Amino acid sequence: MIAGKQPESPAGRDSKAQPIIVLTRSFPALADTVREILILMTERLRLHTTTDLLGRAELVLAELLNNVAQHGRAHSADPAPIVHLSVVAQPDGLACSVSDDGGLLPSICLNSPPPDPRNDPEGGFGWFLIGHLTQSLIYFREGERNYVAFTIPLHPSKAA
Amino acid sequence: MNLTVKDESGQIVVRIVERRLDAAIAGEFKDAVRPHVAMRGPDLLLDLGEVEFLDSSGLGAVIALKKALPEGRQMRLRRLTPNVARVFRLTRMDQVFDIVDAADCGKGGCA
Numbered sequence: 001m002i003a004g005k006q007p008e009s010p011a012g013r014d015s016k017a018q019p020i021i022v023l024t025r026s027f028p029a030l031a032d033t034v035r036e037i038l039i040l041m042t043e044r045l046r047l048h049t050t051t052d053l054l055g056r057a058e059l060v061l062a063e064l065l066n067n068v069a070q071h072g073r074a075h076s077a078d079p080a081p082i083v084h085l086s087v088v089a090q091p092d093g094l095a096c097s098v099s100d101d102g103g104l105l106p107s108i109c110l111n112s113p114p115p116d117p118r119n120d121p122e123g124g125f126g127w128f129l130i131g132h133l134t135q136s137l138i139y140f141r142e143g144e145r146n147y148v149a150f151t152i153p154l155h156p157s158k159a160a
Numbered sequence: 161m162n163l164t165v166k167d168e169s170g171q172i173v174v175r176i177v178e179r180r181l182d183a184a185i186a187g188e189f190k191d192a193v194r195p196h197v198a199m200r201g202p203d204l205l206l207d208l209g210e211v212e213f214l215d216s217s218g219l220g221a222v223i224a225l226k227k228a229l230p231e232g233r234q235m236r237l238r239r240l241t242p243n244v245a246r247v248f249r250l251t252r253m254d255q256v257f258d259i260v261d262a263a264d265c266g267k268g269g270c271a
Contacts, residue, residue, distance in 0.1 A: 031182075034184070035182055035184045058243075059215060059243070063215060066216075070183070114251065117252045118256075121223070122220040125220070128251070132250055160250070
C-alpha cells in the first residue's frame with residue numbers, strides 16, 4: 001500500500017511497498033509557478049494517496065513555497081529564489097523535501113503559535129499550518145541554501 | 161478572476177467562480193470583491209462552493225474583506241468545500257466567520 005491506496009493489481013506488483021517518487025522539480029519561486037507545480041503534484045498524487053492526505057499536502061507545500069516566493073528575497077526586484085522540491089509517497093505518508101537559495105528563514109517561523117482569531121489577524125497562518133500538519137520537520141541552512149524536510153502522515157495524530 | 165454578483169432575496173451573493181483561491185490570485189480577488197463590500201448595502205453572502213483549494217493568502221484576503229465592511233453590514237460564507245473548511249477550522253477562523261452549511265441554504269437552494 002502506498003500512502004493509503006492499494007495498488008490496482010496487487011498480484012502484478014511486489015507486495016512490499018516501495019517508496020514512489022511522485023515529483024521532483026526545480027523552479028523559480030513565483031506565485032504562478034508555485035500554482036502550476038501544485039496542480040501537477042496533485043495530479044500525480046491522486047494515483048498514490050487519499051483525498052484527505054492530498055488536501056493536507058497541497059496546503060503545506062503551498063504555504064512553504066509561497067513563503068519562499070514572498071519573503072525569499074530582500075528586494076522584490078531581485079530574481080526569484082530557485083526551489084528544488086521532492087515528494088516521495090511512502091506507506092505511512094508523504095516525505096517531502098524543499099530547498100531554496102533565498103534568504104535565511106527566521107527561526108521564529110519554526111515555532112509559530114496559532115494566531116488569535118479575536119485579533120482579526122490577516123497573516124501569520126502559514127507556518128502555523130505547516131507545523132500543525134507535518135511531522136519530523138527539520139530545517140537547516142548550508143551554504144546559500146535553506147533545506148526543509150518533513151513528513152505528512154497518512155493518519156495525523158493531531159486534528160486536521 | 162471570475163465572480164458573479166447577484167441579489168438573492170434581499171442579500172448580495174458574491175460567488176467565486178474559481179477552483180483555487182491562492183497566493184497567485186488573492187490580491188486580484190480582494191480588489192475585485194472589495195467594491196461590493198466596502199459600501200453600505202444589504203448583507204453579503206460569499207459563496208465559495210467552486211473553490212477547491214484555499215491557502216493562507218486566500219484566507220487573509222477573505223479576512224481583509226470582512227474588515228472592509230462598513231459598520232452594521234454583515235458578511236457570511238457558504239458552501240465551504242472540505243479543503244477550504246479545513247483551513248478555517250485549523251486557524252480557528254470558523255469562530256470568527258458566520259458559516260452557512262449547504263443544508264441551511266433554504267428553499268431556493270445553493271446552486
